[in-house]
Amino acid sequence: MPNAHLHELLVDEMRDIMGAERQLLKGLKKLAGAAESPTLKQAFEEHYDQTENHIERLKSAFLNLGLHARGKKCKAMEGLLKEAEEITEEFEDSPAVLDAALIAAAQKVEHYEIASYGCIVTYAELMEHREVKELLGQTLAEEKETDERLTEIAMTEANVGEAV
Ligand SMILES: [Fe+2]
Ligand SMILES: [Fe+2]
Known part of the structure; x- marks a missing residue:
């Protein structure tokens, strides 16, 4: 296998x-x-369903490499979700700002995922793990779409103030 390191x-x-x-x-x-x-x-509910599918794809990718599908606690995600909770509490009583705050928190999560899957897909390509590259490349595309969709919602409704 090339690039075994x-x-x-x-x-x-x-x-x-x-x-x-x-x-x-x-x-x-x-x-x-x-x-x-x-x-x-x-958008959040649909990404929940996609996320379940991301886990299934990862299981298939592990299987393809002959490995147990084992995860480990992600400290970065733990921190991002903690901040999402904090920001939700902070703006709970300001509905005009709350959605913008939730989008900001969710986009930080998506960017973390995009960085992770981007690296994984690159490694898989360099190592010629075609199946892994194909599977997780689909997930990478969905994370990017979700990020764009959140930007779209921010631009069209969540961050648009009332006309005065
Ligand atoms: Fe995901
Ligand atoms: Fe995601």
């Missing part, structure tokens, strides 16, 4: 994002519960 790193990154995706399921439930705008609520 990347093997441990690839596996470690996959375990980290596996843990992160599992932690995120709980976080997305809270974000959906807190969102004021029905569009934003729906």
